[in-house]
Amino acid sequence: MIESLLVANRGEIARRIIRTAKRLGIRAIAVHSEADAGLPFVTEADEAVCVGPANPAQSYRNVEAILAAAKSTGAQAIHPGYGFLSENADFARTVEASGLIWVGPRADAITAMGDKINARNLMAAAGVPVAPGTTDPAADLAAAVAAAAEIGYPVMVKAAAGGGGMGMGVATDETALRTEYDKVRSFAERMFGDGSVLIERYFPRVRHVEVQILGLADGRVVALGERECSVQRRNQKLVEESPSPAVSPELRGRFLAAAVRAGEAVGYRNAGTVECLLDPATNEFFFLEMNTRLQVEHPVTELVYGVDLVEEQLRVAAGLAPTFDPDALAPRGHAIELRINAEDPKRFLPGPGAIKTWVEPTGEGVRVDSGYIEGNTVTPFYDSLMAKLIVSGATRAEAIERAKAAVAAFELAGPKNNLPFFAELLENEEFLSGDYDTGIVSRMR
Structure with a gap:
């Protein structure tokens, strides 16, 4: 297993990766901007290096500064998280050329999937449906x-x-x-x-369904179920759940088989996601894009399949077998993720500020992956995501009830936040029925 890991990211995903690394006995190294010096991911790492000012181009996207931090701390591997440099093929190549382990897919797969037209053509040739x-x-x-x-x-x-x-x-x-x-x-x-x-x-009524894939060290590609991601604003996700309430066992089989073909077509290794559009009127689905990284919404898959996807990423990067039996994957229960953003709950415009109150909900089936604590400040320099509230239960109905209680119990004051929107959504008849599409938020507004 890898012995030391530099996390080239920030906020909740850096904190989440560090948590798994430390559980595995891996020395966790954080890089941070000057604006993020007081955030939990910095203090929880075994070592931290400031790589520049608030501007991401001068810090989290500063390849030279990140590689210098890796060299000075003796890091063995780099995990890019999501966003920033995570899907930058040149960065992946540079990391490996520097003698470090890249915790992600090969650079050629990132390149192949980075252009939507090229990706469409590759998928069509591999027998994956495209619009x-x-x-x-x-x-x-x-x-x-x-x-x-x-x-x-x-x-x-x-x-x-x-x-x-x-x-x-x-x-x-x-x-x-x-x-x-x-x-x-x-x-x-x-x-x-x-x-x-x-x-x-363009499909006026469509659902956004994606499949989590994992390219193993032995060359196999496996699919760990699907996620429903149709609750969106401005084409960006707010809620994800697994399994999708729109997907039957027969349709799931088709989804998963297509996703595996997509991964095999580019010799995929490590974690990735095959995103699709589903026409609920016909049950036809079409390839949308492949995200060559860990997704924001990976926790719902973790809870339903009982795996730690960050650990699996590290094992693949180290050339090790997975912790699970690829031939015996089966979902259990239901999980829902709510993205807690620093934005107003009506127009979804950013509202950064100092956090005066931050009390996370607890209880059975409740998980919070957060990037902040009370006393921190949400700055305007980065994405508005503050935390992910993930709930799970034996059934979708039980997960929804736990989500309602958790939203009500989450105490957050200071920055604007979208908790009131989630309270509204979890009472919405269309959402509760499971028969919703990507237009649900606009219909609520």
């Missing part, structure tokens, strides 16, 4: 108009290099397409340095 769309970037507006006419409106206009729900727009006709194309292209050039645009069929 009707362009096989090459729409080079200009005329090409986008022609593609949309062939696909049929409405269409989704997407940044080929984007991720995390960013760089997307819906066009219901040619006039809207002209506006959205320019908007998405400009955003993509600014944010990703790549203005390539993909045109794809």
Whole structure:
């Protein structure tokens, strides 16, 4: 097993990785910005190194500073968490070229899946269902108009290099397409340095379902069930649950088989997620993208399958067998994750600030993965995620009841937060029925 691990991230995910590392007897090393010096992940690590000022480009995305920290602390491996450098193939290559162990997929898999058009084409060749769309970037507006006419409106206009729900727009006709194309292209050039645009069929009523995969050290790819991620705002997830209430055993078999094929098509190793769109009217699903990293919502899979995905990541990176029997994977019970963000519960706009009260709920089936404690300050420099409230039960109904109690018991004052939204959602008849889609939040608002 790896003996020392540098966590190239911050907040709740850094704290969560450090927790597993220390349980396994691995020396845990944190890197942090000047703005994060007082956060729990820094104080809980065995060693911590400041890598720059608040600006992520000068700290958490500063490759030279992170590698220097790894060298000065004698780190053996680097875990990138999610976001920041986690899906940066050049960083993965640089880590390995420096003689360190990269806790993630191979750089060529990151590259292959990093471009949505290339990923679509690879998946189609591997027999994974893909939605009707362009096989090459729409080079200009005329090409986008022609593609949309062939696909049929409405269409989704997407940044080929984007991720995390960013760089997307819906066009219901040619006039809207002209506006959205320019908007998405400009955003993509600014944010990703790549203005390539993909045109794809848009499904007005759709569910977002993803499959957790793990590429093992022996070359096998296994699937650890699906997660329902349809409660979203601005195409970004707020709630995830496993198993999905929309997925039958037969459909689950198809989902998992497709996800394994997707992983095998790129020789996938370590943890990853195959994201899909599910048409509830037909039970057809289509490949959306592959996230070549650990997901924010990985805890629901951990609770349903009884595994520690960070431990499994470390074992794969070290060339070790998993702790579980890949041929005997079976879900037990139900788990739900609520993302507690520093944002107002109506318009979901960021509201950072000093935390005056922070009391986490406890009890059977309640887990909180948090990045903050009372007295910390949520700054405006990073994502608004403060904590993840994860609940589990023998059934979905039991998990929901525990979620209601946990939301009510979570005492949080200072920054704006979305706990009131979750209290509302957990009483919403559409959500309670399990028959909901990605439009549920907009219908609530």
